[in-house]
Amino acid sequence: MRRQITAFALLLGTTTLATAQESSNPITLDPIVLRAGTEKVASSLPQSVSVVDETELDEISPDNIGDVLKQVPGVAGVGSASFFGQGFNIRGFGSSGTAASEAGIIQLIDGEKKYFESYRQGSLFVEPDFLKRVEVLRGPGATTLYGSGALGGVIAMETIDPGDLIPEGASSGGRVKLGYASNPDTAFGSIAWGWRPTEDFEALAAFAYRKLGDTEDVDGDTIVRTNSNTPNLLLKARKSFGDHYVEASYQHLEARGNDQDFNQLEGAQIGAFGPTFPGWGVGDILTRDQVARLEWGWNPEDNRYVDATVTLSYTNSIKDVQQGDNPDEQISPTLLGRRDYALWKLKAQNTADLSGAGYNHYLTIGAETLKQDRSSTTISASHPEGYTRSTAIFAWSELEWDRFTMNSGLRYERQRTEPKGSVTVSDDRIEAESVEPQVGVMYRLNDDWSVFGSLAFVNRMPAVDELYDGFSGGAASPDLKDEQGKNIEIGVSYRGNDIFTAGDEAAMKLTLFRNHIDDMIVRTNMPAPSPSYTNIDRAYLRGGELEASYLTGNWQFGAAVSVVDGKDQDGEVLDTLPNDRVVLSASWQASDSWKLGLRSMLADGRDKPSGAHRSGFGTHDIYAIWTPQEGALEGVEVNMGIDNLTNREYVPATYVTGPAPGRNFKVSLSKTF
Secondary structure: OHHHHHHHHHHHHHHHHHHOOHHHHHOOOEEEEOOOOOOOHHHHHHOEEEEEHHHHHHHHOOOOOOHHHHOOOOOOEEOOOOOOEEEEEOOEEEEEOOOOOOHHHHEEOOOOEEOOOOOOOOOOOOHHHHHHEEEEEEEEEHHHHOOOOOOOOEEEEEOOOOOHOHHHHHEEEEEEEEEEOOOOEEEEEEEEEEEEEEOOOOEEEEEEEEEEEEEOOOOOOOEEEEEEEEEEEEEEEEEEEEOEEEEEEEEEEEEEEEEEOOOOOOOOOOOOOOOOOOOOOEEEEEEEEEEEEEEEEEEOOOOOOOOOOEEEEEEEEEEEEOOOOOOOOOOOHHHEEEEEEEEEEEEEEEEEOEEEEEEEEEEEEEEEEEEEEEEOOOOOOOOOEEEEEEEEEEEEEEEEEEEEEEEEEEEEEEEEEEOOOOOOOOOOOEEEEEEEEEEEEEEEOOOOOOEEEEEEEHHHHOOOOHHHHHHHHHHHHOOOOOOOEEEEEEEEEEEEEEEOOOOOEEEEEEEEEEEEEEEEEOOOOOOOOEEOOEEEEEEEEEEEEEEEEEEEEEEEEEEEEEEEEEEEEOOOOOOOOHHHEEEEEEEEEEEEEEEEEEEEEEOOOOOOOOEEEOOOOEEEEOOOOOOOOOOHHOOEEEEEEOOOOOOOOOOOOEEEOOOOOOOOEEEEEEEEE
């Protein structure tokens, strides 16, 4: 199937090339990107980026953040469909169910970093009903603005604002929603309300509640037991004072599960490691996730050199695991207790408009400092406690002149990591620094076609796990070197209309990449005196992504292709590679009230370094959306869908084990007011 996927990508790109015509009409298939510097359309960026906007979120009707990201090329889920079993992989970097594996991806929610790592549990806990857009910036192109070491890329999630709920001309507005899904077993309800009593003040309050049950395979057997009641709260307020504003927001997720599987990635796995293995056990588990931020901004109309913000934020992800009531499924004592990832961050930046006659130039300069406190109430060699302190300065330049665009950046970051007293394998404080330059250029060949390329140097400094882990008697690893990545990308971008018929539109972006990593950090699984982690000389990842959309009349078609390959210096295949795959979509606006759609994922098989083989698979999702346009039901939306329509059994290459969930029926009813 790999050859078929590659041939499909080339055929799709060639077809678009051969039929493109010049047109000056606006393009609606070219989404706005917010997190790659100043606001701009995706086709004008010299990097690989995907946007899942409000319309697509409505079509997907996600039960968890994994439902959103599985549509994005180059991004693969790791774990299960459990709300608490979500981890992600971008281009072969990211979550793999092992310690520190999330460090290669930056996860942002409203611009604030989220990081959680706990053995065989998820890494990202997000209420999808609060999201209005998700941007994925693949590769290290966004590390200048958001942090060093993002070899895989950035996942940036944006939550709803008051203006998304308030109708034009009104001072308030809101939305209520009820929903149900069969797999994972989910009952859901939410209410959100926005208020704008004056032009200089607005606020939002949103509450969502999920009752979560089991995830089942194609035979109806339970994979993961979640058994949780999950309330979620989102609060926002913004007050303007002339050219100044103050904005505050707070998000809080609190889930309490009784007899919940400790292993939310794979479930109990009874007997998986021999006939005497009783499974990972079930327990009473609290998951708490918080994001609090306070921002001051200043953007005077008469001074184009000032667009400044200062943001103070606090985020924390908590897992508190207690023994359950089932004596036959006990959790190992070393896995009990509470684990926190508290992060304080202060960030200041200013974007100056340096544009002149015939060119646009924006220069962003900033600095940030943060402290992460990783704590645990249970002493565990596999989950060392520690502090990470980091200070950074950065500059990001965006220049547009005639047909030429150049984005360039430089980030310097200094990090100090130190263990807490509970760590016995080492008391060394480790200081490291990172210098990350990058440049990307794009040239517009004509009104429709552009070519681009970029070069980025990235340093990922070792995390607490990698430095102080002593699992199975392994020694500490204080002599670890930074991972050093050199990423090269080239690509072509297209947007045009009136191609096959009057009024149609198309957009396409093809990116090829090669990432050379020196001193890649890997786990040894060896006892002392061997360190728990070590550097291998080098590794190589290469591949490509293609996204294409076509709109004609009431029909819209999409395709997303991703291919990646990776080996170490000895030619051994890397274990973290996702499936090569094609995602196809089609939607039909049958009437003003009805929209019907189909999504299909076709994935190639993948050989694992262990000798195992993950077979290729194809899954299909369908949906129907009814939105009455008049009468008493105006403002109502009914969304119906079936995921994995054919009940296909499969195991993605990035899953530690499997299988993936079977068929899922879902329906939701919402009303705006």
